[in-house]
Amino acid sequence: MNKREQDIIQKLKDKTSDITAPDSLKPEQIIRTLEKKENKKRKISLFRIGALAAACFVLVAGIAVYRNGSTGHKPKEEKPGEELKISSEKSVASASDYDEVYDYIERYRKAIEEEARVYEEDMIAYEASEGAAETKKEQDIMESSDADAGTTDRMLTGGSAESSSYSETNVRQEGVDEGDVVKTDGTYLYVLKENGRELSIVDTRGGKMKEVYTLSVEENQRIQEMYLDSVKKRLVLVCSINENESSNTAKMYFYTGSTKVLTYDMKETEKPKKIGEFVQSGQYQSSRMSDGYLYLFSNYSAVWEHIKRELPETYIPLVNDSVIAEKDICLPQIEKGRDFTVVSSIDMENPSEAADSKAILSQGGQLYVSNKNIYYYETVWDNYLVYEDEQTTIRSISYEKGVLRPGAQGKVEGYINDSFSIDEYKGYLRIVTTRKNTNSVYVLDGNLEIVGSIENLAKDERVYSARLMGDTGYFVTFRETDPLFSVDLSNPKRPEIIGALKIPGFSDYLHPYGDGKLLGIGMNVDELTQITEGVKLTMFDISDPTDVKEEGTYILKNVYSTDVSYDYKAALADAGKNIIGFAGYSDGGQSYYVFEYDSDNGFICRMEEEINGNGSSARGVYIEQTLYVIQGNIIEAYSLKDYKKVDDIIL
Amino acid sequence: MKCDAKRFAQMYEAIYTDLYRFAFCLMKNQQEAEDAVSEAVISAYENIRKLRKEEAFKSWMFTILSNHCKKRLQRAAQEEAHLADSMQEEPAGEEPDQSLALDVRNAFFILTEEEQTIIGLSVFGGYNSGEIAGIMKLNANTVRSKRSRALAKMECILQ
Numbered sequence: 001m002n003k004r005e006q007d008i009i010q011k012l013k014d015k016t017s018d019i020t021a022p023d024s025l026k027p028e029q030i031i032r033t034l035e036k037k038e039n040k041k042r043k044i045s046l047f048r049i050g051a052l053a054a055a056c057f058v059l060v061a062g063i064a065v066y067r068n069g070s071t072g073h074k075p076k077e078e079k080p081g082e083e084l085k086i087s088s089e090k091s092v093a094s095a096s097d098y099d100e101v102y103d104y105i106e107r108y109r110k111a112i113e114e115e116a117r118v119y120e121e122d123m124i125a126y127e128a129s130e131g132a133a134e135t136k137k138e139q140d141i142m143e144s145s146d147a148d149a150g151t152t153d154r155m156l157t158g159g160s161a162e163s164s165s166y167s168e169t170n171v172r173q174e175g176v177d178e179g180d181v182v183k184t185d186g187t188y189l190y191v192l193k194e195n196g197r198e199l200s201i202v203d204t205r206g207g208k209m210k211e212v213y214t215l216s217v218e219e220n221q222r223i224q225e226m227y228l229d230s231v232k233k234r235l236v237l238v239c240s241i242n243e244n245e246s247s248n249t250a251k252m253y254f255y256t257g258s259t260k261v262l263t264y265d266m267k268e269t270e271k272p273k274k275i276g277e278f279v280q281s282g283q284y285q286s287s288r289m290s291d292g293y294l295y296l297f298s299n300y301s302a303v304w305e306h307i308k309r310e311l312p313e314t315y316i317p318l319v320n321d322s323v324i325a326e327k328d329i330c331l332p333q334i335e336k337g338r339d340f341t342v343v344s345s346i347d348m349e350n351p352s353e354a355a356d357s358k359a360i361l362s363q364g365g366q367l368y369v370s371n372k373n374i375y376y377y378e379t380v381w382d383n384y385l386v387y388e389d390e391q392t393t394i395r396s397i398s399y400e401k402g403v404l405r406p407g408a409q410g411k412v413e414g415y416i417n418d419s420f421s422i423d424e425y426k427g428y429l430r431i432v433t434t435r436k437n438t439n440s441v442y443v444l445d446g447n448l449e450i451v452g453s454i455e456n457l458a459k460d461e462r463v464y465s466a467r468l469m470g471d472t473g474y475f476v477t478f479r480e481t482d483p484l485f486s487v488d489l490s491n492p493k494r495p496e497i498i499g500a501l502k503i504p505g506f507s508d509y510l511h512p513y514g515d516g517k518l519l520g521i522g523m524n525v526d527e528l529t530q531i532t533e534g535v536k537l538t539m540f541d542i543s544d545p546t547d548v549k550e551e552g553t554y555i556l557k558n559v560y561s562t563d564v565s566y567d568y569k570a571a572l573a574d575a576g577k578n579i580i581g582f583a584g585y586s587d588g589g590q591s592y593y594v595f596e597y598d599s600d601n602g603f604i605c606r607m608e609e610e611i612n613g614n615g616s617s618a619r620g621v622y623i624e625q626t627l628y629v630i631q632g633n634i635i636e637a638y639s640l641k642d643y644k645k646v647d648d649i650i651l
Numbered sequence: 652m653k654c655d656a657k658r659f660a661q662m663y664e665a666i667y668t669d670l671y672r673f674a675f676c677l678m679k680n681q682q683e684a685e686d687a688v689s690e691a692v693i694s695a696y697e698n699i700r701k702l703r704k705e706e707a708f709k710s711w712m713f714t715i716l717s718n719h720c721k722k723r724l725q726r727a728a729q730e731e732a733h734l735a736d737s738m739q740e741e742p743a744g745e746e747p748d749q750s751l752a753l754d755v756r757n758a759f760f761i762l763t764e765e766e767q768t769i770i771g772l773s774v775f776g777g778y779n780s781g782e783i784a785g786i787m788k789l790n791a792n793t794v795r796s797k798r799s800r801a802l803a804k805m806e807c808i809l810q
Binding site for chain 1: 671780
C-alpha cells in the first residue's frame with residue numbers, strides 16, 4: 001500500500017473512531033445472551049455437526065461440476081487444487097463473438113454464486129478455524145509490492161547510458177519509460193500537486209525556483225501520473241475520471257470509472273497547448289512509454305446488475321466510446337473471468353486516437369513490460385480450499401510502434417512476488433516464484449514453454465526481491481536470515497544456483513550499483529527476537545557471482561520503513577553520480593536520506609532532512625548539482641556539494 | 652478450543668467496537684449493524700469448539716461477521732428490487748442517535764459489496780492484503796488491486 005492509500009485508511013479510522021457499540025453488544029450483555037443459549041447448546045451442536053458434513057460434500061461436488069463441466073462424481077479424496085483446469089492452448093485466444101465473452105463472465109458469476117451458496121455458516125466457521133491461523137502467517141508476507149512493479153534495469157552500470165546531468169524516473173526496464181508524479185527535463189520540474197488536479201511547472205534556472213505555469217484538469221479528474229516526451233515535446237497526463245461522483249444514488253451502481261489521457265504540446269514550456277484527449281473504460285492500472293507511443297493499461301469490471309447478453313456495451317470495455325471488437329478480446333487460460341485489463345497504444349503524433357487496443361479478460365493480474373513484449377500474469381488458485389498451491393498463468397502481447405499482437409501463453413508453478421521476479425533476456429523469460437513452502441526458478445522460451453528450471457529452493461522461505469541481470473540473476477528469500485542467491489542463467493536449459501550468501505535481515509529492493517556491485521534496501525531483523533530494527537542498506541560485491549560478499553552495511557536504527565520497499569519509483573540510485581536517496585519514516589516523521597558509497601569507507605550518510613510536504617510519496621530529483629526533495633506542494637532544494645539547503649518553494 | 656460464555660466475552664471485549672464499526676460501515680444503519688453483530692456472535696459461540704487457536708479469534712469473528720453482513724445486504728437488495736420506488740429513500744425508522752459521517756457513508760456507498768468488505772477489513776480489522784485474501788478466499792494480488800481501486804474511489808469523496 002502506498003502512503004496515499006495508508007492516509008485514506010487512516011482517515012477512515014479517524015472518522016469512525018467516535019462510533020461506539022450499542023449497549024446490547026457490550027460484553028456484559030453478550031454473556032447473558034450466550035448463557036441463555038447455553039442450555040440449548042448441546043442439542044444444536046449435534047444438529048450442526050450433521051449440517052457440517054453435508055455442507056462439505058456439497059462444496060466438493062460443486063467445485064467438480066463447474067471445473068469439469070460434467071456432473072462430477074469426483075472421488076472425494078482428490079485434491080481440488082490439482083483439478084484446476086488451465087487451457088493447454090499455446091497461444092493467446094481471441095474471442096470469436098461477444099456471446100463467448102458473455103459466457104466467461106456468466107461462468108464467473110455462477111462460480112461466485114455457487115460459492116456463496118455453499119458458504120453456510122458452519123462451513124465458514126469450520127474453514128476459518130482450520131485455516132485462519134496458518135493462513136495468516138503464510139500471508140503476512142505478501143504485503144509489500146503493490147499493483148504493478150518494477151524499476152530499472154538500466155543499470156548494469158548503475159546509470160543511464162550517457163551520464164546525464166539530471167535524474168530520471170527509476171523504471172523497471174531500461175528503455176521503457178514509466179509515468180510518475182514528478183518529472184524533470186533538466187531545466188524545469190513538473191510536479192503533481194497535492195490536490196491531484198493541478199500540475200506545476202517550476203523553472204529551476206539561476207538557482208532560484210520559480211513556478212511558471214499551473215495546469216488544471218476538470219473537477220472530476222485526478223492526475224495519476226505524467227510523462228515527458230522530450231523528443232516530440234509532449235507532456236502527457238494520465239487521469240482517472242469519476243464520472244458519476246455527483247449523480248444520483250441509483251446511478252452510482254453504474255460506477256466503473258474510466259481513464260483519460262491528456263496530451264499537451266510543449267514547444268513553449270511555459271505555454272502548454274492541449275492537442276489530444278483519449279479515454280478508455282476502467283480504473284488506471286499502469287502505463288509505459290516507448291518509441292513515441294504511450295501504452296495505457298486500465299482495469300474494468302463489468303457491473304453484474306447491468307449485464308445483458310444482447311448489449312455488449314454492458315460488459316465489454318469502451319475505447320473512445322466504441323466497444324472493443326471481439327477479435328481484440330484476449331480470452332483467459334481458465335474458463336471464467338470478469339475483469340478486463342484494457343491496453344491501448346497511443347501515438348504521440350495523434351494523441352486522441354488509439355493506434356491499437358486489446359482487452360485482456362482475467363480475474364485480475366499484473367504486468368511486466370520488456371522492450372518488446374507485454375507479459376500479463378495472474379495467479380490462479382483454488383478459491384475455496386487449497387490456496388497455498390498457486391499457479392501463475394502468463395500471456396504475452398508483443399508491441400512495436402503501437403501495434404499489439406497477442407502471442408504465446410504458458411504457466412508456471414507458484415506466485416510471482418513482483419515484476420522484478422520476471423524478466424526477458426535474449427528471447428527467454430526468466431521467472432522466480434514461491435510455491436507453498438519453497439521457491440523456484442523457471443526459464444521459458446519464446447513460446448512460453450518451460451525449458452529449464454530449479455525447484456525446491458529455500459524451504460519455508462519466500463522471495464522478497466529479485467534482480468535478473470543478463471546471464472546472472474540474484475534473489476533474496478527470507479525467514480530468519482537473508483540468503484542472497486546467485487543463479488547462473490547463461491544456459492537457459494540448465495539454470496544453476498551458484499551462490500548463497502546468508503546475512504541478517506532482508507532486502508526488499510535490489511538495484512545494480514556500478515561494476516560488480518548490487519545495492520539492497522530492506523530491513524534489519526534481530527536473529528534471536530525476529531524483531532525488525534530499522535531500515536538496512538547493504539552493498540553486495542557481486543564481482544564473483546559464485547562468491548558474493550556483503551561488502552558494506554548501514555542500519556538506520558529508528559527508521560521503521562521506506563517507500564522503496566513497495567514503490568521502486570521512490571528510489572534514487574545512480575552509481576555514476578554516487579548517490580543513493582530515499583525517504584524513510586521514523587517517529588519524528590518523514591525524512592529524506594542521501595548516501596554515498598565507496599568500497600573503503602562503506603556507506604556514508606550525507607544528508608538527513610525532514611520532508612515537509614503532504615501527499616503522495618516523496619521523490620528526490622537532481623539537476624546538475626542540486627537535489628530537489630519534492631512531496632505534495634513543497635519543493636526543497638539542497639546543494640549536492642555541501643548538502644545545505646539552498647532554496648524552497650510552496651506551490 | 653473449549654470456551655464458556657465468560658471466556659468468550661473476554662476475547663470479544665477486545666474487538667467488539669471494531670466489529671460494530673465494521674458492520675456499521677457496511678450496513679449503514681445502526682439497527683442492521685447491531686443485528687449483524689449479534690447474529691455473528693451467536694454463530695461464533697455455537698461453533699467455538701472448531702476454533703483451534705485463540706489467536707485466530709479475531710480474524711475468525713471478522714470472517715463470520717462479514718458473511719452475515721453479506722447475506723443481509725443480499726437479502727436487502729432482493730427486497731429493494733421488489734420495491735424499486737422506495738430505493739432512494741433513507742432507511743426507515745427514527746433518526747439514529749449516532750450516524751456515520753456523511754462523506755464516509757457516501758464513500759462506502761460507491762463501493763461494490765466486495766470492495767466494502769476489503770476496505771472494512773483493512774480499516775477495522777487492521778489486516779493486510781494477504782490476511783484479507785485468506786479471510787475472503789481471494790488471491791492476495793486481487794485483493795491489492797481491488798483495494799487500490801476502492802481507495803481511489805473513496806479518496807474523491809472523503810473530505
